[in-house]
Amino acid sequence: MQDQQKIQMVDLHGQYMRIKAEIDAAVAEVIDSSAFINGPAVGRFASALAQYTGAAHVIPCGNGTDALQIAFMALGLKPGDEVIVPAFTYVASAEVIALLGLRPVLVDVDRETFNTDIRFIERALTPRTRAVIPVHLFGQSCDMAPILDFAAAHGLYVVEDNAQSLGAVYTFPDGRRRHTGTLGHIGCTSFFPSKNLGCYGDGGALFTDDPELAERIRMTANHGQRVKYHHDVVGCNSRLDTLQAAVLEVKLRHLDEYCAARGEAAARYRALLLGTEGIELPAEASYSTHVYHQFTLKVAGGRRDALKEHLASRGIPSMIYYPLPLHHQQAYRQDGLSLPAAEDLAQSVLSLPMHTELTAGVQERIAEAVKDFFRK
Numbered sequence: 001m002q003d004q005q006k007i008q009m010v011d012l013h014g015q016y017m018r019i020k021a022e023i024d025a026a027v028a029e030v031i032d033s034s035a036f037i038n039g040p041a042v043g044r045f046a047s048a049l050a051q052y053t054g055a056a057h058v059i060p061c062g063n064g065t066d067a068l069q070i071a072f073m074a075l076g077l078k079p080g081d082e083v084i085v086p087a088f089t090y091v092a093s094a095e096v097i098a099l100l101g102l103r104p105v106l107v108d109v110d111r112e113t114f115n116t117d118i119r120f121i122e123r124a125l126t127p128r129t130r131a132v133i134p135v136h137l138f139g140q141s142c143d144m145a146p147i148l149d150f151a152a153a154h155g156l157y158v159v160e161d162n163a164q165s166l167g168a169v170y171t172f173p174d175g176r177r178r179h180t181g182t183l184g185h186i187g188c189t190s191f192f193p194s195k196n197l198g199c200y201g202d203g204g205a206l207f208t209d210d211p212e213l214a215e216r217i218r219m220t221a222n223h224g225q226r227v228k229y230h231h232d233v234v235g236c237n238s239r240l241d242t243l244q245a246a247v248l249e250v251k252l253r254h255l256d257e258y259c260a261a262r263g264e265a266a267a268r269y270r271a272l273l274l275g276t277e278g279i280e281l282p283a284e285a286s287y288s289t290h291v292y293h294q295f296t297l298k299v300a301g302g303r304r305d306a307l308k309e310h311l312a313s314r315g316i317p318s319m320i321y322y323p324l325p326l327h328h329q330q331a332y333r334q335d336g337l338s339l340p341a342a343e344d345l346a347q348s349v350l351s352l353p354m355h356t357e358l359t360a361g362v363q364e365r366i367a368e369a370v371k372d373f374f375r376k
């Protein structure tokens with residue numbers, strides 16, 4: 001089949017075909033019941049995800065950006081309050097901060113892990129700092145123990161952006177292990193189709209262990225009401241469709257397999273690309289498992305864009321996550337600010353195809369093309 005020859009960044013169709021019977025039955029059941037909003041699959045999926053991650057409360061919502069916005073609405077921060085957020089990330093993390101009239105304080109990231117850490121967060125503290133958003137980028141956890149200690153010492157909220165790392169597990173210095181998204185006061189995730197646990201449209205969720213916060217989050221996502229037509233706070237309308245919950249309920253049962261498949265694909269890339277001059281392979285932090293949302297190379301010598309073109313000429317897609325750090329974006333521009341690692345990474349990163357259906361043969365073709373580029 002021609003489709004199998006075509007290399008893709010993600011293969012949602014191939015993944016669907018393997019679980020088609022389960023998905024089709026779950027979707028048919030929702031349509032048959034016609035309980036499209038807040039049907040039984042929504043609560044069942046939230047419970048299953050709480051069980052999987054160890055979170056006490058999982059509150060589904062419309063998408064990952066909504067999850068972040070609802071988190072900050074529920075925490076009740078005031079206009080002008082500062083929130084520390086890495087500059088090398090997807091825009092959503094900073095966007096909701098700005099949208100709520102809070103001040104995003106952009107910080108740098110570690111060149112090896114792509115994640116921000118305590119060194120950068122410490123330096124950004126001011127008397128107005130109220131919260132920090134560790135973004136677990138590309139599939140592994142930020143080093144959370146020092147961040148949680150620092151936040152506790154300074155009375156800061158920790159809101160994890162776990163859109164890319166659902167399923168990853170962080171190990172504390174004392175050996176305790178916990179899922180990302182359940183480490184701070186609130187965790188947020190996205191079920192965008194290409195995420196590690198993706199639905200067939202938009203979806204998101206919030207995690208918390210705090211029953212009062214859980215109640216505020218539920219209320220905020222539901223027009224600020226606890227009792228129908230009684231609105232205690234200004235809220236919004238953000239729900240996970242029953243159809244999406246039904247898809248996610250099926251896919252959650254496969255998440256461990258999916259994480260393992262991504263891990264195997266990453267190990268194959270590593271074996272195939274090891275020692276290739278001109279690229280650096282992604283680092284695995286000792287304190288986190290890696291669920292490889294992305295497999296991201298660093299390309300030396302300003303040759304990233306040329307490598308991308310070379311791959312494209314051989315029918316191999318690749319993506320630049322992210323081409324501009326947030327302080328260089330028109331909407332979030334901070335001209336005096338220098339964040340050297342975020343700026344260098346924006347010039348040098350290149351993500352290779354990574355998904356649950358990658359085969360050894362396809363990865364060999366990709367690796368061969370990468371190596372050929374540097375041979376020339």
Ligand SMILES: *Cc1c(COP(=O)(O)O)cnc(C)c1O
Pocket residue numbers: 063064065066089090092093135161163164189190191192202203204
């Ligand atoms: C995908 C993503 C989001 C937003 O999720 P949506 O469901 O697309 O709104 C937020 N933060 C990060 C880091 C993401 O990768």
